Amino acid sequence: MKRVLSLAILLITVCYSFAEDGYRLWLRYDKVDNATLLQQYRSYINSIVINGSSPTFTAAKNELLAGLQGLLDQKISEAKQIKQGSIVLQVKRTETGINYDELGKEGFSIVTVKGNVKNVTLISANTDIGILYGVFHFLRLIQTQQPVNALKIVSIPKIQLRILNHWDNLNRTVERGYAGASIWNWHTLPGYIDQRYIDYARANASIGINGTVLTNVNANAQILTPAFLEKVAALANTFRPYGIKVYLTARFSAPVETGGLKTADPLNEDVKAWWKRKVDTIYQYIPDFGGFLVKANSEGQPGPQNYQRTHADGANMLADAVASHGGIVMWRAFVYSNETPTDRVKQAYDEFKPLDGQFRKNVLVQVKNGPLDFQPREPFHPLFGAMPQTPLMMEFQVTMEYLGQGTHLVYEAPLFKECLDADTYAKGKGSTVAKVIDGSIDNYSITGIAGVSNIGNERNWTNHPFGQANWYSFGRLAWDHDLSAAQIADEWIRQTFTNNKIFVASVKEMMLGSRQTMVNYMTPLGLHHIMGTGHHYGPAPWVSNAGRADWNPVYYHRADSIGIGFNRTASGSDALSQYTKQAADQWKDLDNCPDDYLLWFHHVAWNHRMRSGRTLWDELCYRYNSGVDSVRRMQNTWEKMKGLIDDERFRQTKMFLAIQEHDAVWWRNACLLYFQTFSRMPIPPNYEKPDHTLEYYKGLRFQYAPGTGNNL
Ligand code: BDP
Numbered sequence: 001m002k003r004v005l006s007l008a009i010l011l012i013t014v015c016y017s018f019a020e021d022g023y024r025l026w027l028r029y030d031k032v033d034n035a036t037l038l039q040q041y042r043s044y045i046n047s048i049v050i051n052g053s054s055p056t057f058t059a060a061k062n063e064l065l066a067g068l069q070g071l072l073d074q075k076i077s078e079a080k081q082i083k084q085g086s087i088v089l090q091v092k093r094t095e096t097g098i099n100y101d102e103l104g105k106e107g108f109s110i111v112t113v114k115g116n117v118k119n120v121t122l123i124s125a126n127t128d129i130g131i132l133y134g135v136f137h138f139l140r141l142i143q144t145q146q147p148v149n150a151l152k153i154v155s156i157p158k159i160q161l162r163i164l165n166h167w168d169n170l171n172r173t174v175e176r177g178y179a180g181a182s183i184w185n186w187h188t189l190p191g192y193i194d195q196r197y198i199d200y201a202r203a204n205a206s207i208g209i210n211g212t213v214l215t216n217v218n219a220n221a222q223i224l225t226p227a228f229l230e231k232v233a234a235l236a237n238t239f240r241p242y243g244i245k246v247y248l249t250a251r252f253s254a255p256v257e258t259g260g261l262k263t264a265d266p267l268n269e270d271v272k273a274w275w276k277r278k279v280d281t282i283y284q285y286i287p288d289f290g291g292f293l294v295k296a297n298s299e300g301q302p303g304p305q306n307y308q309r310t311h312a313d314g315a316n317m318l319a320d321a322v323a324s325h326g327g328i329v330m331w332r333a334f335v336y337s338n339e340t341p342t343d344r345v346k347q348a349y350d351e352f353k354p355l356d357g358q359f360r361k362n363v364l365v366q367v368k369n370g371p372l373d374f375q376p377r378e379p380f381h382p383l384f385g386a387m388p389q390t391p392l393m394m395e396f397q398v399t400m401e402y403l404g405q406g407t408h409l410v411y412e413a414p415l416f417k418e419c420l421d422a423d424t425y426a427k428g429k430g431s432t433v434a435k436v437i438d439g440s441i442d443n444y445s446i447t448g449i450a451g452v453s454n455i456g457n458e459r460n461w462t463n464h465p466f467g468q469a470n471w472y473s474f475g476r477l478a479w480d481h482d483l484s485a486a487q488i489a490d491e492w493i494r495q496t497f498t499n500n501k502i503f504v505a506s507v508k509e510m511m512l513g514s515r516q517t518m519v520n521y522m523t524p525l526g527l528h529h530i531m532g533t534g535h536h537y538g539p540a541p542w543v544s545n546a547g548r549a550d551w552n553p554v555y556y557h558r559a560d561s562i563g564i565g566f567n568r569t570a571s572g573s574d575a576l577s578q579y580t581k582q583a584a585d586q587w588k589d590l591d592n593c594p595d596d597y598l599l600w601f602h603h604v605a606w607n608h609r610m611r612s613g614r615t616l617w618d619e620l621c622y623r624y625n626s627g628v629d630s631v632r633r634m635q636n637t638w639e640k641m642k643g644l645i646d647d648e649r650f651r652q653t654k655m656f657l658a659i660q661e662h663d664a665v666w667w668r669n670a671c672l673l674y675f676q677t678f679s680r681m682p683i684p685p686n687y688e689k690p691d692h693t694l695e696y697y698k699g700l701r702f703q704y705a706p707g708t709g710n711n712l
Pocket of ligand 1: 176218295299373374401
């Protein structure tokens with residue numbers, strides 16, 4: 001009996017340890033399942049030669065050994081001498097035809113050397129971190145089953161600061177987080193270093209992320225006190241070998257809240273001195289501390305305007321405090337004022353554009369991709385291209401606050417790319433947003449891009465297995481914005497699930513269409529901000545009683561008996577005038593404006609004839625229904641994937657797709673029933689009829705929805 005029991009336990013342990021729970025992300029390193037390729041790789045790789053011993057080098061070595069041993073399922077030795085089959089890691093220049101100067105501080109090259117000794121691969125860089133990036137790239141080639149026997153690869157990041165923004169609170173709730181609690185366990189830090197911190201750093205380094213802001217932009221001054229700085233230092237020490245710098249959010253009123261001062265006025269000498277001392281202390285704990293991210297005078301956060309000072313005054317005061325340590329300040333442009341009655345999407349531009357040229361050299365202004373707030377689709381932010389003397393950094397939201405939260409399968413790379421590839425025409429045609437933020441348009445001396453993280457302490461990090469793809473694609477695009485959404489999806493699927501051709505092709509197609517699908521069932525034709533109040537989950541276009549006018553969906557869709565949409569042309573709020581003429585020209589005429597932005601820029605009559613030949617009302621019905629149909633097609637596609645991957649993630653994704661289908665129907669029904677009260681037109685008979693009344697949808701409540709931090 002005892003033996004049976006222990007056998008059972010053994011079996012469970014074996015099965016359990018092989019269960020595919022998603023923890024390994026895209027770094028699975030399972031044995032190459034193609035026998036011919038495996039044979040080729042084995043004949044080609046048998047040892048590694050390491051020319052370095054720093055913690056970063058050691059991390060690179062360990063990753064390469066673990067990766068190769070897993071993928072090739074054979075022992076890889078560490079050799080002293082280069083021989084046939086060696087992978088050589090070196091911060092050294094060898095005659096390979098590579099221009100090493102071009103690689104800079106983070107780039108790398110991977111070259112197959114043709115010499116007396118055959119099959120030698122050199123992974124070279126000017127720095128140890130470049131080597132680590134090269135190792136991850138090499139492992140990616142094998143994981144995605146690419147040939148590695150004739151390589152000449154050069155890879156250099158296009159943007160300098162590639163940063164995750166965690167909106168994590170010190171009590172471990174995560175603002176707009178849908179993947180469990182914060183991964184930072186402040187209670188057990190600094191003594192307890194969770195393996196997850198190391199794996200977090202590995203995962204980020206594997207996609208080139210080199211910075212992390214640990215705390216919420218709605219900041220808590222406690223993080224700057226010694227008790228917490230000690231914990232921050234422990235994380236910084238853990239991340240350092242992986243090239244990841246730590247940044248913190250600075251609460252502007254910290255001198256008052258924790259410093260005992262009467263004011264936080266940025267021009268007050270005591271305040272300046274307080275921040276200088278504070279910063280000196282921070283650098284004693286964390287010698288390579290990156291700097292601050294600041295949300296000021298926005299949504300109730302304190303800031304320089306409380307003292308009649310400008311955003312530049314506030315940013316510069318902090319910038320001066322960190323400058324001598326090499327730190328930077330990322331000052332957010334996500335501001336909209338209580339007092340200003342203009343269209344909310346105009347306010348950041350109005351506030352910041354006049355400040356161009358007034359910021360210190362170590363300040364970046366961090367701008368959300370669109371002028372409103374991470375909606376399913378927005379035009380690019382008009383500040384991009386409009387502040388030539390101020391480095392603007394991009395802020396994307398990886399977490400899916402307005403994109404179905406942790407339950408919908410929405411691949412975000414197409415959204416990121418749409419913005420990055422948009423033409424600002426700032427310096428003529430081809431002045432894309434990507435070229436603005438990578439500095440090539442205005443010669444910025446610092447460049448950056450941030451992604452609001454979707455990571456939590458769920459076993460698989462992101463709750464939805466496909467949330468991992470958004471983390472992955474943010475990093476890959478931050479490194480190289482020329483990569484396509486398709487290419488990134490392809491490599492993510494192969495590493496995360498399988499190289500099976502049918503799976504890769506079907507799932508890639510499903511991912512690439514998923515963003516437009518979500519737009520169709522949530523906010524088609526340029527609609528925006530029609531979600532539930534507070535938690536932002538689900539549709540609530542009827543809401544008109546929120547704390548301020550521009551928190552209300554009715555403020556944005558402006559539906560009435562004539563039509564729907566926000567007139568932002570010259571006859572309306574004129575937000576269009578914030579764009580260059582060429583950019584504005586594509587949107588200004590109702591008849592030429594692309595469908596995607598129609599109701600963003602125009603108030604359009606219900607019976608307006610669309611490009612499709614349908615009236616606006618019929619088009620709206622068509623879009624909402626096609627969104628639902630597409631989710632059902634995603635479900636069908638997924639069903640066919642059964643057996644091609646592990647059962648665990650197959651079942652998880654299937655359940656999430658069922659939730660997504662339910663939610664898509666809910667969005668469609670609630671929105672069409674509500675908008676119908678204005679259009680007074682019938683839903684065409686070929687579509688499904690809503691299965692509930694408008695009153696039913698209006699009555700739905702979500703009391704403990706995640707991500708609100710305060711259990712709204
Ligand atoms: C909005 C979120 C809010 C954030 C804010 C921000 O709803 O929770 O604090 O953005 O970016 O999208 O500061």
